[in-house]
Amino acid sequence: xxxxxxxxxxxxxxxxxxxxxxxxxxxxxxxxxxxxxxxxxxxxxxxxxxxxxxxxxxxxxxxxxxxxxxxxxxxxxxxxxxxxxxxxxxxxxxxxxxxxxxxxxxxxxxxxxxxxxxxxxxxxxxxxxxxxxxxxxxxxxxxxxxxxxxxxxxxxxxxxxxxxxxxxxxxxxxxxxxxxxxxxxxxxxxxxxxxxxxxxxxxxxxxxxxxxxxxxxxxxxxxxxxxxxxxxxxxxxxxxxxxxxxxxxxxxxxxxxxxxxxxxxxxxxxxxxxxxxxxxxxxxxxxxxxxxxxxxxxxxxxxxxxxxxxxxxxxxxxxxxxxxxxxxxxxxxxxxxxxxxxxxxxxxxxxxxxxxxxxxxxxxxxxxxxxxxxxxxxxxxxxxxxxxxxxxxxxxxxxxxxxxxxxxxxxxxxxxxxxxxxx
Ligand SMILES: Nc1ncnc2c1ncn2[C@@H]1O[C@H](COP(=O)(O)OP(=O)(O)O)[C@@H](O)[C@H]1O
Ligand SMILES: [Mg+2]
Numbered sequence: 017x018x019x020x021x022x023x024x025x026x027x028x029x030x031x032x033x034x035x036x037x038x039x040x041x042x043x044x045x046x047x048x049x050x051x052x053x054x055x056x057x058x059x060x061x062x063x064x065x066x067x068x069x070x071x072x073x074x075x076x077x078x079x080x081x082x083x084x085x086x087x088x089x090x091x092x093x094x095x096x097x098x099x100x101x102x103x104x105x106x107x108x109x110x111x112x113x114x115x116x117x118x119x120x121x122x123x124x125x126x127x128x129x130x131x132x133x134x135x136x137x138x139x140x141x142x143x144x145x146x147x148x149x150x151x152x153x154x155x156x157x158x159x160x161x162x163x164x165x166x167x168x169x170x171x172x173x174x175x176x177x178x179x180x181x182x183x184x185x186x187x188x189x190x191x192x193x194x195x196x197x198x199x200x201x202x203x204x205x206x207x208x209x210x211x212x213x214x215x216x217x218x219x220x221x222x223x224x225x226x227x228x229x230x231x232x233x234x235x236x237x238x239x240x241x242x243x244x245x246x247x248x249x250x251x252x253x254x255x256x257x258x259x260x261x262x263x264x265x266x267x268x269x270x271x272x273x274x275x276x277x278x279x280x281x282x283x284x285x286x287x288x289x290x291x292x293x294x295x296x297x298x299x300x301x302x303x304x305x306x307x308x309x310x311x312x313x314x315x316x317x318x319x320x321x322x323x324x325x326x327x328x329x330x331x332x333x334x335x336x337x338x339x340x341x342x343x344x345x346x347x348x349x350x351x352x353x354x355x356x357x358x359x360x361x362x363x364x365x366x367x368x369x370x371x372x373x374x375x376x377x378x379x380x381x382x383x384x385x386x387x388x389x390x391x392x393x394x395x396x397x398x399x400x401x402x403x404x405x406x407x408x409x410x411x412x413x414x415x416x417x418x419x420x421x422x423x424x425x426x427x428x429x430x431x432x433x434x435x436x437x438x439x
Contacts, residue, residue, distance in 0.1 A: 019322075020045040020074055021057070022064050022094065023085025026348075026379035026398040027307035031083060032056045033377065034314040038322050045077060051389055052378020052397075064089050071097045079103060081326055084282075087163060087304050091117040095282075104329040108303050111278035115269070116303040119168075120161040120197045126298060129272035131265050133298040136201035142186045148200055149178045155203040160185050162194030166242050169300075171203065204289040204297050207434065209252050210309045211261050211288055211296075214324050217274065217281045219334045220266045221324060224316050225253040226309040227434065232355065234430045241355045242395055245413075245431030247345040247406065248312040251438050252290055261286060261296055269301070281328050285309075311377050311398045312344035343409040346400040347417040347431050351380070351391045352424025358394035362422040365389075366397075373409070374416035375400040391422055406435055 019035055019042055021028050029052040032044050036056045044057035047070055053059055062069045065088055074082050082098050084090055084107035093110030107113075114121045120138040127133075138161065139145035149156065158181040160168035168191055172178035178200065185195035209227055213220040226248035232238035265286050273280045285302035305313075314321070320337040327334050351358040358380075366376055366389070377400060380393015397420060401412025410432050417427050 017041075017081075018043040018045065018077060018079050020047060020077065020079045020082045021053070021085060022047050022070060022082065022089055024048050024050050024053070024064065025085065025307050026377040026395065027305050027310040028085045029053050029377040029379070030311045030314050030398075031085065031305070033375070034317065034321055038319065042322075045079065047073065050378045050392070051381040051383045052376070054383070065092065067092055067094050067097055070094060071101055074098055074103050075101050081106065081329055083107070083325060085304060087113065087116050087302065090303055091163060104326065106325045106329045107282040108280045109278065112273060112280040113303045114278065115273065115280065115284070115301045117163050118161050118197075119159050119199045119300065122301050123199060125269060125272050125276070129268035131268055131298055132296065134201040134204050136199050139182070139186070139198050139200065140196060142183060145182045145186060145198055145200060146179055149175050149182060152178070152200065153202070157201045157203055158182050158185070159199045159201070160191040160195040161197035161199055162191065164191045164194045166240065167191070168194060204291075204299065206289040206291040207252060208299065209250060209288045209290050209296070210306050211286045212306060212309065212313065213266050213284050213286070214328050214334065214337070215266070215270060215281055215284055216328045216331050216334055217270065217279045220262060220270070220284070221334050221337055222258055222262065223313050223337070224248045224339055225250055226306070226312050227252070228306065228309055229428060229431055232426070234428050239355055241350070243306070243308045244348045244350065244428050245346055246308045246312045247343070247409070247432040247435060248309070248316060249343060251435060254294065257290065257294060257296060261288070265296065265298060281331060308346050308348055308398045311346040311400050315344045315375060315400055315402050316340045316342060342402050342404055343406045344400055344402045345406070345409040345413040345432050346377075346398045347413045347427050348379070348395050349397045349399065349417060349420060349422075350395050350426045351393070352426065354394040354426060359424055360390070360392055362391040362424055363388055364391060364396065364420070364422040366420050370416045370419060371401070371412045373402045373412045375402065376416070376420070396422065406432060406439065410436070
């Protein structure tokens with residue numbers, strides 16, 4: 017079996033690691049991959065947004081299944097193009113990827129499907145947006161509708177802040193076309209939880225939920241990032257919550273998308289806000305695996321991943337995915353200057369006697385001409401600890417994160433602090 021994973025981050029390294037673990041004999045390819053994916057797969061030097069080149073490579077290599085990691089190529093229709101050439105592909109069509117790529121459309125779908133989410137209005141021009149903001153209770157949230165690399169949502173304490181955010185998006189156009197439409201919505205109280213579900217379009221299989229840590233600094237302070245760490249399981253996750261998420265969120269969303277001619281298959285990621293009574297509202301949907309959630313979810317899948325990805329790709333019955341009861345915590349090691357202006361090029365040293373249960377997933381890494389491992393992106397590595405308990409996993413992840421060195425390394429020592437507080 018030959019599998020191709022598109023993308024070059026920690027998520028893609030974790031996917032390839034999990035595929036290899038389950039199917040040691042499979043031939044694995046990554047495009048373009050990183051220095052970590054090269055340890056388990058052959059890297060093809062094709063950027064993830066080069067759609068025709070990716071399709072040609074998949075055809076030439078006679079790939080049995082393509083798994084698309086990032087949202088960018090999904091929104092560009094890579095899955096449609098691959099399926100058009102007869103290649104089974106895990107990931108939604110370009111039309112269905114709008115559930116992430118257009119927050120405005122995603123809100124329309126949720127409202128039509130009766131899915132709980134913050135009350136909102138969408139604007140394409142500034143004056144009505146400002147008028148709406150002017151009458152909106154504080155705090156409130158202003159979001160660029162399109163893909164903005166995780167920078168497009170601004171939580172505003174005051175109407176004045178919201179007005180300037182809307183102006184920056186609609187007038188100054190700081191996010192370009194991604195800010196053609198702006199969603200203004202009510203602030204939701206609660207705790208966030210990432211619930212990822214595999215789906216063939218109708219059936220859903222919820223994967224172990226995870227919680228990520230968006231802020232750069234300990235205590236959830238500092239700027240927002242792509243994610244500085246994550247853990248799973250999360251005590252917030254209960255059977256009752258999963259039942260609600262399935263029947264009130266995932267199933268109605270999939271049905272409404274199909275009704276609109278955009279049936280979804282792949283992994284539907286519901287970013288939830290869970291309130292004090294345990295009721296979930298959707299903050300946003302993503303159309304792909306989360307990063308760094310994947311680095312704690314996949315190590316907990318005991319069996320059935322490859323078959324499930326294949327079933328989603330082919331639209332056939334979902335097989336059972338079995339979950340390991342162990343806990344996983346991942347700590348992201350970022351470069352100096354991340355998230356604004358990450359420095360590249362620092363030499364990375366990974367000791368070969370890291371604690372048992374430590375998994376090092378590469379995110380932004382490359383090997384130079386001399387074979388030296390170097391930082392090549394804002395998030396450099398994600399260090400996952402797997403242990404019998406949350407505390408054990410946290411200790412392993414943190415100890416390994418301490419021992420890996422590169423100049424300018426930034427990381428949080430408090431990943432999972434909410435879980436620790438709950439226990
Ligand atoms: N309505 C809301 N209420 C409270 N917090 C929110 C709300 N919308 C977004 N946020 C916060 O902003 C973050 C980013 O928003 P999100 O909609 O996930 O956009 P993106 O991930 O595309 O940047 C969320 O993870 C959450 O912390
Ligand atoms: Mg988000």
